[in-house]
Amino acid sequence: MSVTSPFQALTARRDVVIGELLRTAELASEVGTSSLRDRIEQQLVTKLRANRFHLVVVGEFNHGKSSLVNALLGAAVLHVGVTPTTATIHQLSHGDEPSAVVVREDGSETSVPFSSLADYAADGEGASPVEEGAAIRHVAVSYPSDLLREGITLIDTPGVNDLCLQRADITYEYIPQSDAVLFVLDAGQPLKESERVFLKEKLLAKSRDKIIFVVCKADIWSEDERGEAMEYIRDELGKLVETPTVFAVSAQRALAGEAESSGMVEMLSHLTTFLAEERGRIALDNALGEALGVCQTLSHALDARRRAAQMSAEEIARRIAVIEDDLAGHRQTLGERRSAIREEVAAIKAWLRRDLDRFSDDVVRQLPAAVELASADELRRHWVGFLESTFASWANEQSTEVASALEKLADKTVALMREDAHEAAARLSSGVGADLPPPDIKVDTFAYDLSVAALFSVGMGMVFSNFLLGVVMAGAAPALAYYLKGKIEIETRDKAQQQAALAVHEAVSAVSPKLDEMIDDFAEGLDRWMVETGRELHRELLDVLRSCQVKQHEGEADVGTLEADCDRVAGELTAQRERFETIRGELWGA
Numbered sequence: 001m002s003v004t005s006p007f008q009a010l011t012a013r014r015d016v017v018i019g020e021l022l023r024t025a026e027l028a029s030e031v032g033t034s035s036l037r038d039r040i041e042q043q044l045v046t047k048l049r050a051n052r053f054h055l056v057v058v059g060e061f062n063h064g065k066s067s068l069v070n071a072l073l074g075a076a077v078l079h080v081g082v083t084p085t086t087a088t089i090h091q092l093s094h095g096d097e098p099s100a101v102v103v104r105e106d107g108s109e110t111s112v113p114f115s116s117l118a119d120y121a122a123d124g125e126g127a128s129p130v131e132e133g134a135a136i137r138h139v140a141v142s143y144p145s146d147l148l149r150e151g152i153t154l155i156d157t158p159g160v161n162d163l164c165l166q167r168a169d170i171t172y173e174y175i176p177q178s179d180a181v182l183f184v185l186d187a188g189q190p191l192k193e194s195e196r197v198f199l200k201e202k203l204l205a206k207s208r209d210k211i212i213f214v215v216c217k218a219d220i221w222s223e224d225e226r227g228e229a230m231e232y233i234r235d236e237l238g239k240l241v242e243t244p245t246v247f248a249v250s251a252q253r254a255l256a257g258e259a260e261s262s263g264m265v266e267m268l269s270h271l272t273t274f275l276a277e278e279r280g281r282i283a284l285d286n287a288l289g290e291a292l293g294v295c296q297t298l299s300h301a302l303d304a305r306r307r308a309a310q311m312s313a314e315e316i317a318r319r320i321a322v323i324e325d326d327l328a329g330h331r332q333t334l335g336e337r338r339s340a341i342r343e344e345v346a347a348i349k350a351w352l353r354r355d356l357d358r359f360s361d362d363v364v365r366q367l368p369a370a371v372e373l374a375s376a377d378e379l380r381r382h383w384v385g386f387l388e389s390t391f392a393s394w395a396n397e398q399s400t401e402v403a404s405a406l407e408k409l410a411d412k413t414v415a416l417m418r419e420d421a422h423e424a425a426a427r428l429s430s431g432v433g434a435d436l437p438p439p440d441i442k443v444d445t446f447a448y449d450l451s452v453a454a455l456f457s458v459g460m461g462m463v464f465s466n467f468l469l470g471v472v473m474a475g476a477a478p479a480l481a482y483y484l485k486g487k488i489e490i491e492t493r494d495k496a497q498q499q500a501a502l503a504v505h506e507a508v509s510a511v512s513p514k515l516d517e518m519i520d521d522f523a524e525g526l527d528r529w530m531v532e533t534g535r536e537l538h539r540e541l542l543d544v545l546r547s548c549q550v551k552q553h554e555g556e557a558d559v560g561t562l563e564a565d566c567d568r569v570a571g572e573l574t575a576q577r578e579r580f581e582t583i584r585g586e587l588w589g590a
Contacts, residue, residue: 006276007150010284014048017284017583021045021291024298024576030569033301036294044290051283052093053275056155056174058203059184060195064216064251068184069156071251071264073145078156079118088120088136089174092154095142105135117141147268152275175203179279180210180271187217187248190233199240210279211245212271213237218248218263245270281587288584295577302573306566337416338527341409345523348405349516352398356515359394360508364501371497387503402515406522413526 021044028037059065066078069092077098078090098114112119120139148154155174175181181203185191203211213233221229230248237244247270253262308319370386 006273006280010276010280011150013284013583013587014051014280017287017291018045018048020576020579020583021048021287024291024294027569027573027576028294028298028301030565031298031301031305033298036298036301040294044287044294048283048287051151053150053152053179053279054155054174054177055152055180055182055271055275056157056178057182057184058157058175060186060192063184063186065184066156067251067255068182068214068216068249069154071249071254071262072147072154072268073143074147074255075143075145076255077117077141077143089138089158090117090120090141090154090156091138092141092143092145092148092156093152094145094148096144097142098144099142101140103137103140105137109140112139114141150272178210179275180212182271183211183213185213185215185233187215187220187229190215190229191236196236196240204240208241210274211241212267212274213244213246214267215246215248216251219250219253221248284587285584288580288587291580292577292584295573295580298573299570302566302570306563310563333420334530337413337420337530341413341523341526341530344409345519348402348409349519352402352515352519353512355398356508356512359398360504363390363504367497367500371500387500391504391507402519406519410526413530417530 021040025037025040025045028034028040057065057069069078069090070076073092077092100112100114100117102110102112102120104110117139120136155178157174183199183203185195215230215233218226226248230246234244234246237246247263247267249263249267250258251262251264253259254264259265
């Protein structure tokens with residue numbers, strides 16, 4: 001199925017922005033700021049070129065998710081059946097030849113025959129395929145497709161008989177990081193109660209503005225039924241989402257070559273327009289904002305170069321030494337800052353572990369009373385739900401506290417780094433003989449560490465809480481699944497109490513290392529940002545002065561020529577900044 005033109009327009013805009021960024025990198029090289037040039041080429045340009053749209057397909061089993069994915073790809077790539085057929089998450093991206101790679105939780109990968117994809121489908125019990133080694137995280141599939149060629153990664157998620165039991169990493173990781181969500185409904189039983197609950201409790205808060213509802217198997221309706229059914233679905237969804245976007249499709253007709261009557265053309269047109277014109281514009285706007293910041297930094301570096309052009313070789317050498325000495329002192333200060341962060345992170349992890357132990361003890365103490373008050377039938381029906389809700393309630397509260405603590409740590413770190421930058425600029429201004437503005441140290445400068453930037457871009461507290469809650473529930477899953485799969489019958493009150501106590505202890509044991517890992521990852525991202533930001537002011541000055549030193553040593557140009565060169569670059573830099581602003585205005589129709 002061919003992709004409509006919005007992606008071509010987006011690609012053209014992106015190519016223009018990349019071209020302007022590369023021209024700015026050339027100016028940075030001419031000024032002598034090789035580090036700034038590398039930042040443009042290796043971070044801004046590379047990120048734009050690699051930018052992909054993530055499209056997640058979610059729905060209960062036998063609703064037609066995999067058939068819909070196949071229709072989007074234009075071929076029967078994924079296995080389709082009447083039982084839950086997608087046991088493992090499938091990530092599909094473009095490739096010249098069909099291929100498949102199994103990616104495990106420990107990061108290891110194994111190439112598998114493309115023809116074996118059906119092996120990663122579930123059996124009638126919804127069980128995952130059995131393999132030696134670590135558990136499977138997802139199957140990465142490459143396939144030649146017009147849609148995937150435009151930079152879209154399709155994520156087909158496991159279908160279950162109740163979306164509220166969907167894997168935690170889908171709800172808390174894949175969906176929040178997606179660019180669009182295709183929520184699949186069944187034309188034969190649209191909007192079941194379990195789907196309403198999932199939408200209200202788990203999906204709408206994170207993805208309200210990027211959900212596209214797709215009613216599959218629409219070919220079962222007659223023309224009269226279609227209008228009535230779609231009116232009902234829109235009315236019911238309207239109670240949950242303001243002006244929901246809904247399409248009725250028949251994947252089978254699309255795969256049979258009946259694209260026009262399948263409804264897929266209209267749905268795909270809307271999808272590609274949404275991704276290209278909404279999500280794509282945001283990515284370009286972010287890049288243009290970064291580009292304008294680079295222009296400002298380059299302007300400061302150009303001023304330093306203009307002053308350096310008038311210095312003698314001895315003076316340049318003296319000022320390089322001043323900067324290097326200051327940088328050495330700054331490293332010591334930075335080391336102290338990093339040690340302080342490690343201590344605070346260790347304290348957060350310690351009280352979190354204490355809270356985990358207290359939670360476990362409190363729940364186990366309350367179990368006898370809870371068991372005594374319930375009938376045997378109630379235990380059979382509701383015991384698992386009680387354990388899940390108890391754990392989820394604690395996890396939600398704990399996640400908020402951890403998020404708040406880490407947010408305060410990050411805010412304090414930003415404030416300290418900003419203070420350090422101002423002090424360094426003042427010292428270097430007197431030592432170098434130039435009025436040096438400090439770099440703009442703020443939260444947004446976390447830009448190149450996605451594990452941190454993604455949190456701050458939409459409000460760290462909310463995202464971190466949601467993600468951490470997902471980690472908690474994913475960690476508890478092995479213990480809870482022990483019950484959900486019905487491997488143990490609750491026969492007596494004593495046995496129910498023993499089993500519940502064991503489940504709580506196992507869940508806590510599984511969760512603790514996952515939480516530590518999550519917090520450590522955040523701390524490492526903050527640490528990397530500190531190191532990079534701490535070098536920024538010194539690095540740009542050293543680049544410029546050393547470049548002038550080399551030119552003087554080689555006798556490449558006299559002072560007049562260097563100043564004229566600075567004037568030329570300044571004019572080009574002004575024009576470059578204006579072009580970025582013009583492109584940004586055109587991007588949003590200004």
